[in-house]
Amino acid sequence: DTGVSQDPRHKITKRGQNVTFRCDPISEHNRLYWYRQTLGQGPEFLTYFQNEAQLEKSRLLSDRFSAERPKGSFSTLEIQRTEQGDSAMYLCASSLAVTGPQETQYFGPGTRLLVL
Amino acid sequence: DQQVKQNSPSLSVQEGRISILNCDYTNSMFDYFLWYKKYPAEGPTFLISISSIKDKNEDGRFTVFLNKSAKHLSLHIVPSQPGDSAVYFCAASLFSGTYKYIFGTGTRLKVLA
Numbered sequence: 146d147t148g149v150s151q152d153p154r155h156k157i158t159k160r161g162q163n164v165t166f167r168c169d170p171i172s173e174h175n176r177l178y179w180y181r182q183t184l185g186q187g188p189e190f191l192t193y194f195q196n197e198a199q200l201e202k203s204r205l206l207s208d209r210f211s212a213e214r215p216k217g218s219f220s221t222l223e224i225q226r227t228e229q230g231d232s233a234m235y236l237c238a239s240s241l242a243v244t245g246p247q248e249t250q251y252f253g254p255g256t257r258l259l260v261l
Numbered sequence: 262d263q264q265v266k267q268n269s270p271s272l273s274v275q276e277g278r279i280s281i282l283n284c285d286y287t288n289s290m291f292d293y294f295l296w297y298k299k300y301p302a303e304g305p306t307f308l309i310s311i312s313s314i315k316d317k318n319e320d321g322r323f324t325v326f327l328n329k330s331a332k333h334l335s336l337h338i339v340p341s342q343p344g345d346s347a348v349y350f351c352a353a354s355l356f357s358g359t360y361k362y363i364f365g366t367g368t369r370l371k372v373l374a
Contacts, residue, residue, distance in 0.1 A: 149304070178361065187265075187350050187364025188305065201359045236304055240360070247293055247312050248360045252304035 149253035151237050157259045158227055165223045166256045170239030177220050178250060179212055180236040181205065188236050188252075194220060195242070227260045234258075264288050265353050267365035275373050280338040282368050284351035287332065291353040295362070296325060296336045298347045305350060309336070341372045 150169045158164050170177050175196050180188035191210070193201045196217035206212075209227075214220040224231055234257050238250035266285045274280045282296075292313045297305035311318040311325045311334075318325050324337045334351055348369050352362040 151304075176360070180362075185366065187352070187366050188362070189364070190361040193359045193361060201361070238304075247310065248354075249295065249307055249310060250360070250362060251307060252297070254302075254304045257302070 149237055149239050149251055151235075151253040151256050153256055154254060155257050155259075157261065159261050160227060160229060162227055163223065163225045164227060164258065165221055166235055166237075166258075168220045168222070168237030168239075168253060170218070170220070170237070171241075171251060172218075174239035174241050174251075175217065176240045176242055176248075176250075177214055178238040178240075179220070179222050180238065180252075182234040182236060182255070183232075191222075191235075224258075227258075229260045232258055232260045263366075265351060265363050265365040267351060267368050269368050270366070271369040271371070273371045273373060274341045276343055277340045280336075280341045280345065280370055280372065282336040282338075282349050282351075282370065284334040284336075284365050285332060286334065286353050288353070288355060289329070289332065291355050291363075293354045293360075294325070294327060294334050295352045295354075296323075297350045297352060297364075298345075299350060299367070300347050308349075338370075341370075343372050343374050346370055346372050 177194045179191040182188045194214040234255045237253045240250045295310040296308040299305045348367045
């Protein structure tokens with residue numbers, strides 16, 4: 146197993162266009178998270194899936210953002226009508242549910258989005 | 262409302278010496294803490310973690326200390342190596358239906374050869 150993978154690694158788009166990112170988690174992991182990181186900040190939580198169910202969304206996730214995990218494996222994050230403020234690194238992480246709070250998330254390499 | 266704070270944006274250490282990275286948090290309900298290392302253009306890589314029921318965890322050159330009364334976390338790297346040069350993030354989690362992490366803003370460590 147090669148860890149969490151994300152595609153594409155880089156995306157440049159024009160304001161107003163739609164973009165979609167893909168995340169493939171570690172194969173046996175049933176939990177999947179999306180985070181966003183901007184310059185000088187730590188990653189910020191966007192949304193969380195357990196299997197195919199989206200269980201939590203941050204208020205950072207405006208209605209232009211939608212995420213899916215249709216078969217409980219890979220996930221997609223779509224941004225509609227992109228704005229320059231959406232420029233960031235989008236990180237995906239996965240984890241295996243354990244009993245108790247000691248659950249470690251493993252991150253992918255991220256997709257860097259630049260909106261012109 | 263920054264619940265996890267890393268007040269030192271950067272740190273320089275000589276190779277072979279100890280690096281100490283600090284992290285403060287405000288929410289006493291956090292129950293799990295982690296340190297991640299991040300190289301440019303890569304995702305964060307898990308380094309070491311500690312449960313709130315412990316005060317120390319060690320893994321090779323890396324040791325994490327937790328002082329719950331002070332709401333303070335630190336990462337010690339001994340001996341520091343040039344390959345340790347990266348941005349280090351501390352993160353905390355609180356189970357509230359999910360195990361989402363709250364990250365600090367990072368400390369850039371530079372280990373000088």
